[in-house]
Every structure is written in structure tokens, then in C-alpha cells.
Amino acid sequence: MNDCGYDYKSRKIVEALRSGIPSYDVGRYFSSARQDILGEFQDAFDRLADSGTSESRIISGKYGEGKTHLLNTIGSMAQSHNMAVSMVTLSKETPLSNMAHIYSRIMQNTYLPGHVQPGISFIIDQLSLSSAVTSSLLEYILTHLEVNRLYYVFKSLLGTQDDEEKYLLHADLEGDFIAPAAIRKIYRRIFGEAVAFNGNFVRTKHISDYIAFLSRLFRLSGYDGWVILFDEAELIGRLGRRSRHKAYLHMDGFLRPGRIEGVYSVFAFNASFVPDVIEAKHEYEGVEKNDTLLPDMRVKIKETIEKVAGATQLAPLSREETADVLERILRYHGAAYGWKPQMDRSDFMRATDSYGYLLRTRIRAAVEMLDQLYQYGKIGEIRATELGQISFDEDESLSLDEFI
Numbered sequence: 328m329n330d331c332g333y334d335y336k337s338r339k340i341v342e343a344l345r346s347g348i349p350s351y352d353v354g355r356y357f358s359s360a361r362q363d364i365l366g367e368f369q370d371a372f373d374r375l376a377d378s379g380t381s382e383s384r385i386i387s388g389k390y391g392e393g394k395t396h397l398l399n400t401i402g403s404m405a406q407s408h409n410m411a412v413s414m415v416t417l418s419k420e421t422p423l424s425n426m427a428h429i430y431s432r433i434m435q436n437t438y439l440p441g442h443v444q445p446g447i448s449f450i451i452d453q454l455s456l457s458s459a460v461t462s463s464l465l466e467y468i469l470t471h472l473e474v475n476r477l478y479y480v481f482k483s484l485l486g487t488q489d490d491e492e493k494y495l496l497h498a499d500l501e502g503d504f505i506a507p508a509a510i511r512k513i514y515r516r517i518f519g520e521a522v523a524f525n526g527n528f529v530r531t532k533h534i535s536d537y538i539a540f541l542s543r544l545f546r547l548s549g550y551d552g553w554v555i556l557f558d559e560a561e562l563i564g565r566l567g568r569r570s571r572h573k574a575y576l577h578m579d580g581f582l583r584p585g586r587i588e589g590v591y592s593v594f595a596f597n598a599s600f601v602p603d604v605i606e607a608k609h610e611y612e613g614v615e616k617n618d619t620l621l622p623d624m625r626v627k628i629k630e631t632i633e634k635v636a637g638a639t640q641l642a643p644l645s646r647e648e649t650a651d652v653l654e655r656i657l658r659y660h661g662a663a664y665g666w667k668p669q670m671d672r673s674d675f676m677r678a679t680d681s682y683g684y685l686l687r688t689r690i691r692a693a694v695e696m697l698d699q700l701y702q703y704g705k706i707g708e709i710r711a712t713e714l715g716q717i718s719f720d721e722d723e724s725l726s727l728d729e730f731i
Contacts (some may be wrong), residue, residue: 335542337662344656347687361648364639368401372408375591376551381542381584383592385560385634387600391685394595398556398640400431401593405554406440410591411545413437416558419722423557423574424566426534426613431502433538433555440550447541449499450548456485460547467543471586472536474526476507479514481540486517500537501615505531539586552589561597564604566721568613575631576624582634596633602634603719621655644686650676652686653693660697670699682709 364386388394391520402412413433417423421432438445454461468478484496492513499505511522529540545553563574605612614620614628644652653671661667672680675693682692692709699706 333665334472334662337659337663339393340659341656341663341694344690347691350381353704354631361393361641361644364397364641365400365404368404371591372405372410372552372554372642375410375589376408379546379552379589381587381590381592383582383584383594385582385594385596386641387596387635387638389598389643389685391687392643394597394641394643396559396686398558398593398595402438402554402556405552405718406438408552409550410441410552411437411439411553413553413555414558417557417562419562419565422566422570423560423563423577424533424570426506426577427502427530427706429577430534430537434501447500447544448561450544451497451500451534453548454485456482456684461485463547464544468540471543472539474524474528474533474536476510476524476528476533477536477540479510479522479524483510483517484651487513502537504528535580535586539628542588542590544688546589552591554591554593557581557594559597560594561600561604561719564600564608565722567721569617569619571610571619571622572614572624572628577706579627579631582631596635596638598640600719605636607719622632646676649686649689652690653679654691654699656693660694660701664701666701668700678706 341548368384371384374380377380380390382395386397386682388397400416402414405412415421415429415432415438421428423429434446434530436445437447439447439449442449465478465482468481469475480496480499484493484500486606487496495505496513499510507522507524507528515518542553560578563571578594578667581587581590584590584592610632611629614625615631620628650672653675657668657670657672658676675696678687678696681693682688695709698708699709
């Protein structure tokens, strides 16, 4: 609270609610709803911290019922469990069919516990070439990854004192991959040795090396795991058929993680994905018709489709849970602007009843009501409306990449 009576933390929460853009802060302070499923994630994070064995989950819910809010709550819980958290919202610019774009977006949105800014530079800055963690990581690269490119990138990053080289090598770790010739030049300058790549690095095939490396880095750096959250996964449905198959294969890499250590992956789908995509677009039959797929690919894609079809369905919030969310909004709005709304929990609940059952819409209506009461002393016209359903018409611009 500052001298003017405004609480900036509360104001940050209210502004996030007003904008409709969820955040970890909102998730942290609105975690009372859906206690059953949150308890299941709590147990999963405990298992992850103890064993380091990766797990995954798919959740499904109707439009506007709070999937994104739930993901942010899960992310906040994970950070309190000393875990790195990455949040990726799938979109036209970040389709799951393109793992290079996905990896880059993961790195742009990876937050370490206790750090406001995203990124892994804090971890890298703690390491040196002589440290035990570095030795373990370099050995891991040579014995567990498909190609040894990261050995030379990572070792050079820790060995150089040149700011430009550090920038290039750190950018490579974050998905802005530099040319092999640049790696050879930098490594030779630092260590006086030639680089001996054991294979060509292909972005479409070897991004998993980078994800596996990071999962190992987080564990060795003292974090209890890494939670990767994928929101709006239903946008897979807008891809062309072959690009959808590619996306399902990439999902399989997170749902059945293999080499990835201590990672919990969560995908959030719109509930309409099953009837509108899996059934309407005849996904199972389409897999058989794609003659570019190898037999094991067909198996993985079908298993992924089955997992999506059998995903955990979010139950609508109970009236008591909704009332609790609205009561918190009352409290935070008052603290944010230094006033006391003259409305109790039950009155506020009734006032928002006419704005539909969707949590997203009710929250927007609630904040707009309080804004008007604060500014004008009365509630006028509320413009919050329920938003429409997503279209699963295929977007050809998302389907130009070749299937590999």
C-alpha cells in the first residue's frame, strides 16, 4: 500500500482482469476454485520433485469457462514448488506443427521461481567451465542427445569473454539458431580445437535435444522440475490435415516425453475440439490416408488423438466458487483504488447473473461494474458480452510447411 492508499499489487491484478489477459499473479490470488483438480496437480508436482519422472495431462473445457485462468493458477503453484514454468499460447504465428517456433516461444516465456523477467541467463551466469554441473551437462549432451551441436554451443558460451559471441550463443540456446560455421569459428578461437559435429542439426528433427538439455539443466541447477503449459491447443484444428498430423506428433513428444527429465506438460483444449475436429474431420481415417507417415508415426498420432478425446473435462464452477471469485474481485478493486465498494458478496453475485454463465464474461462484467461505481457512484450500461466460439475452418497459411 502506498501513501495515497492504493495497493499496486491489487491494481496489477485488477488491470489484468480488466484487460482479459490472465497472468500468474491473477492465478496466485484466485486459486480457491476447482480445488479437486488443483489438488491433483499438487500431488503431481510432489511426485515430480521426488522422482524426476516426467508426466503430462490434457484438460478440456467450454469456451470462457476458465481454462487459461486454470493454467495460470497451475503455473503459480508450480513456481511455489520451486519449478521453472513456461506458458505457450498456440496461434497462427505459433502453430504446434512448427517446433522451431514453439521452442522459441517456450524460451521467451520461461520464468524461473523468484524472477520477474523471463529467460535462463540467471542459471547460465552461475556456471563456469570448471563447475561440476557443467561437466555433468557436457557429458549428458555427448551421451544422451542425438547430435552434439549443443556441446560446442554450451561450452563456447561458458568459455568466451567476448560480448558479441555470448549474445550469439545465448540466442542459440533460446531458439535463434546460428550457423554451424559460426560455431566452428568461435569454438576454435576459444579452445584452439576443431569442431567435430557427429551429424547435421535439423530444426524439425532435433529441437527435442534442446528441450532435453534444458530439462537436465533445470534439475542440476536445483529446481524441482519444469512445467510447460500449452493454451488454446484447439487451434490445431485450423491446420491442414498433414500439418495437424505433424502437430499431433509434436504433442506426443510432450505427452510421452522419453528423454525429457522432470517435466510436466499440460495442454488445454476447447471441449468442441472432439466433435468439430476429431469427429467432423475424420481424424482417424485421415491418418490412414496420409501415405507420408511411417507405421510408428500412425500409432503415435492415433494415441495422441485418443488422449485428447479422453481428456479431463472441466466442470463448470459451482455457484459458491463463482461467488468466491467475485468476492475477491470486490476486495482487490477496493484495495487497488483505495475505496470500499458498497456491495456485499451476495448482491454482487446477483448483479452479474444476467451476464451469462461464462467465467470470463462475468469477470469482465464485474470489473466494469466496479469501475463505474468507483468513478460515477452508480452502474450504467455494461458492455461485457459473451464471446463467440472459435472456428475450426482450416487456414491455408498455417499449412504451408512440408510434412517431415
